[in-house]
Amino acid sequence: MADIPLKPRRKPVQSRSRVTQNAILDAFVRLLLERGYARLTIRDIVAIAGVGLGTLYEYFPNKKSIAANCIHQRFKSVGDLMLACIESARGKPLAEMVDALLDTVVALHTERTEEWSALIFLERQISDEQAYRVLYRHFVGIWGQAIRACAGPPRDELVEDVAYVLHAAVYGLLYQTLMCRPHAVGTPEFRRQLGELVHGYLGGAM
Helix, strand or coil: CCCCCCCCCCCCCCHHHHHHHHHHHHHHHHHHHHHCCCCCCHHHHHHHHCCCHHHHHHHCCCHHHHHHHHHHHHHHHHHHHHHHHHHHCCCCCHHHHHHHHHHHHHHHHHCCHHHHHHHHHHHHHHCCHHHHHHHHHHHHHHHHHHHHCCCCCCCHHHHHHHHHHHHHHHHHHHHHHHHHCHHHCCCHHHHHHHHHHHHHHHHHHC
């Protein structure tokens, strides 16, 4: 499986191309919820997306490529919103920055929780070690940017370690909950528990 190309064959530069690619990805997610990854087929996807088989293959070489791109886009949306939140909270104390980020991340995953749950399970089926490492580095980097954007940031040598633990804590609790108890993610109790976990760590680390 390692030699299967996962990148789209064609990047959607024009708006029409972007609409076509999004239709394919949306159809994939819909079928993933209805049938599961193993049972859905390329022909199912084109039927739901309303595109030709040849058109789909202009964008994606296979089903795994579509799955990988769905997952990539979802995580990219998380990172983009986190970066926007960091800019909005720039210069605030670390505790306020963290709460703003937690609110942003939880709110995003509260929307369409069933889709998030299915995609996270799927990520564990198709992602390899390198993909996990790249994903972790990306989000640890974002948490590092958040820490450095705060008023009175900690010593620079602490930033990477603190960022790593923050990401591991948030990622671990959020995604384990989405897999095992997705209904709980949108509750005040979950947000309280996540906040206590993160702030409890920061209270000892800083």
